[in-house]
Amino acid sequence: MNQNENYSCETCTIKSCAVETLGFSELQILERNFGVRHFKKNETIFQQGSLTSNIAYIKHGLVKIHKKGPVKDQILKLIKPLCFIGIPTILGDRLYQYSATAIENTSVCFIDTDVFRKLILENGKFGNEIIKELCQDELLFFERSINQMQKQIHGRLADALLFLANDIFQSEVFIMPLSRSELGDFIHSTRESVTRCLTSFKKDGLIEINGKQFTLLDKAALIRVSKTG
DNA sequence: GCATTAACCACAG
């Protein structure tokens, strides 16, 4: 962790809300206990089943959180910057309970877990921000869970496309970062069903696909599909 | 029964 000459926590412009609450001396401590690493697309950031190590903070890129189930791998969520990942599994267990993989070139700031824990213990504002982030995340996860459980595939896929456009890329035109198979893993379906469903969306003029470039032509209709299935 | 949905399988670019 000694290759941080180019990075300074104090002058960092993409601090998390939690780190924003830290004072000068705390930032100094942080600065002595972090490391930045870059991951290429499809590189594993941490793997389910291995020993937990450092808290990860996503600075750039896009990451999938996924977990092996009884039958297949499932994508639990997609994470865009700026966001901590791994807090529940690192503070909650000795082994990673899920995996994180870069799905675009990604840079990650790793923070020593003991230092992170110490900051929570000693700085209530810092801890509060972390808890707030975890809470908001859980609420979103509940929302997604219930939608996934009660909608059929057209609705689930429409949700996923709207999520990518609205929340991840903030554009109706975007480069699909997931393969068909991963899309299936993401919306609790199979690659074949995803293909079929995308074809029917295309046929109905809701979307356009050119290679990896997706265009949402009729968002209103997608929202309708999302609601009615 | 009959229609619909979606997973599973196999084969082809």
Next chain:
DNA sequence: CTGTGGTTAATGC
């Protein structure tokens, strides 16, 4: 890796 088609099991009129 992706698209397609046939088959099949579950579910709902």
